[in-house]
Amino acid sequence: MTINMFHRRDFLAAAAAPFYVQAIAGPRAMAQAPTAAHPGLIVRQQEPMNLEFPFSSLDSFVVPTERFYVRNHFAMPQLAAATWSLEVTGAAARPFRIGYEELRRLPSVTRTVTFECAGNNRVALVPRERGVLWGSGAVGNAEWTGVPLAALLERAGLQGTAVEVVLEGADEGAVNEDPRSPGPIHFARGLPIAKARQDVLLAYRMNGRDLTPAHGFPVRAVVPGWYGMASVKWLTRIVAVERPFQGFYQTLDYAYWERPAGLPTLRPIGEMDVKASIARPAAFEVIAAGQPYRVHGAAWTGEGDITQVEVSTDGGATWAAARLLGERVPHAWRLWESTWAAPVAGRHTLMARATDSRGRTQAMRRDLDRRNYMISHVLPVLVDAR
Numbered sequence: 001m002t003i004n005m006f007h008r009r010d011f012l013a014a015a016a017a018p019f020y021v022q023a024i025a026g027p028r029a030m031a032q033a034p035t036a037a038h039p040g041l042i043v044r045q046q047e048p049m050n051l052e053f054p055f056s057s058l059d060s061f062v063v064p065t066e067r068f069y070v071r072n073h074f075a076m077p078q079l080a081a082a083t084w085s086l087e088v089t090g091a092a093a094r095p096f097r098i099g100y101e102e103l104r105r106l107p108s109v110t111r112t113v114t115f116e117c118a119g120n121n122r123v124a125l126v127p128r129e130r131g132v133l134w135g136s137g138a139v140g141n142a143e144w145t146g147v148p149l150a151a152l153l154e155r156a157g158l159q160g161t162a163v164e165v166v167l168e169g170a171d172e173g174a175v176n177e178d179p180r181s182p183g184p185i186h187f188a189r190g191l192p193i194a195k196a197r198q199d200v201l202l203a204y205r206m207n208g209r210d211l212t213p214a215h216g217f218p219v220r221a222v223v224p225g226w227y228g229m230a231s232v233k234w235l236t237r238i239v240a241v242e243r244p245f246q247g248f249y250q251t252l253d254y255a256y257w258e259r260p261a262g263l264p265t266l267r268p269i270g271e272m273d274v275k276a277s278i279a280r281p282a283a284f285e286v287i288a289a290g291q292p293y294r295v296h297g298a299a300w301t302g303e304g305d306i307t308q309v310e311v312s313t314d315g316g317a318t319w320a321a322a323r324l325l326g327e328r329v330p331h332a333w334r335l336w337e338s339t340w341a342a343p344v345a346g347r348h349t350l351m352a353r354a355t356d357s358r359g360r361t362q363a364m365r366r367d368l369d370r371r372n373y374m375i376s377h378v379l380p381v382l383v384d385a386r
């Protein structure tokens with residue numbers, strides 16, 4: 001791979017255009033080589049382990065487990081199925097504890113669900129923002145099998161006063177950079193009761209096999225339509241609470257500004273924005289001038305379906321509809337493609353823009369209220385035709 005070299009000239013040219021709030025060094029420029037242990041993934045961080053799917057290699061609707069991105073905040077806990085249990089407690093009439101085998105005997109469902117890390121594409125933000133510098137591969141689509149969370153909440157007899165359930169993982173650590181955690185904490189997130197009852201899974205299988213340790217073995221949550229941080233891995237406790245949870249990962253981290261009545265208010269990140277991402281051409285790919293080129297990628301949204309993807313090969317001046325591939329699958333991404341008939345020799349700026357069934361379309365510019373997360377504005381990909 002030699003596409004990680006870029007020239008200052010390119011950087012200045014890119015910086016001149018208004019929507020280039022991004023670093024144009026592609027993902028590879030910042031990364032270490034894939035390790036022997038994870039040959040298909042880009043290492044963004046060794047400890048805790050953070051691995052990125054090389055998005056330009058996207059070639060299937062479902063991402064194989066060994067190539068699905070990994071996002072960890074702490075060292076991975078090593079849990080054994082035989083000793084693992086999940087406690088369901090808090091504002092509930094019948095709190096209980098359930099073991100692995102018992103959970104697996106409950107009626108299960110299988111769903112194909114896409115989730116994206118809320119920090120995906122952070123490398124594109126200029127100036128640089130806090131957090132792992134992901135390229136475009138902190139997103140994936142997989143087939144998850146598990147027990148509907150609703151069934152366990154039913155069994156626990158949730159009190160009518162409960163407003164959220166807090167999902168807590170077994171992983172634990174202290175965040176020692178600002179904003180600091182109050183000593184060691186677990187990774188935990190609050191989920192509104194309505195969403196918890198609607199379609200959340202407690203998954204124990206991914207792509208037809210038991211979860212791997214990196215993806216949350218023995219049991220993780222899968223929260224369709226929400227950014228990845230909601231899908232808590234290594235789940236060991238569910239606590240029904242009577243006030244919205246104000247934990248670290250939805251106040252000091254994973255929160256963004258909303259402005260109800262002009263009052264800037266921090267909100268926990270939840271539902272995913274609509275977004276299209278280009279797999280090929282990759283950043284600074286050299287393509288053949290005068291030859292048809294298959295531009296392709298994936299598009300996803302929160303609640304709703306992708307209804308349109310448009311592609312521009314001239315920096316956003318004109319747009320053409322892409323073909324949506326396959327069938328609509330609720331809460332899964334939609335692959336798309338578009339034929340670029342005859343690229344003329346020279347530098348081109350490609351863009352893709354998605355629209356969903358709720359009429360949401362990607363913004364052309366970065367919304368600073370999103371802080372270091374939810375990077376869903378239209379991102380350009382520069383290519384050279386020769």
Ligand SMILES: Nc1nc2c(c(=O)[nH]1)N[C@H]1C(S)=C(S)[C@@H](COP(=O)(O)O)O[C@H]1N2
Pocket residue numbers: 068069070071072073074116117118168169170171187214215216227228229230231232233234235
């Ligand atoms: N217990 C626990 N759950 C977690 C995390 C974590 O660090 N600990 N990371 C979250 C984040 S930010 C994301 S994006 C997804 C990533 O899931 P994956 O590693 O299976 O891709 O897991 C979420 N669940």
Ligand SMILES: [Mo]
Pocket residue numbers: 071116117118119228229
């Ligand atoms: Mo994430």
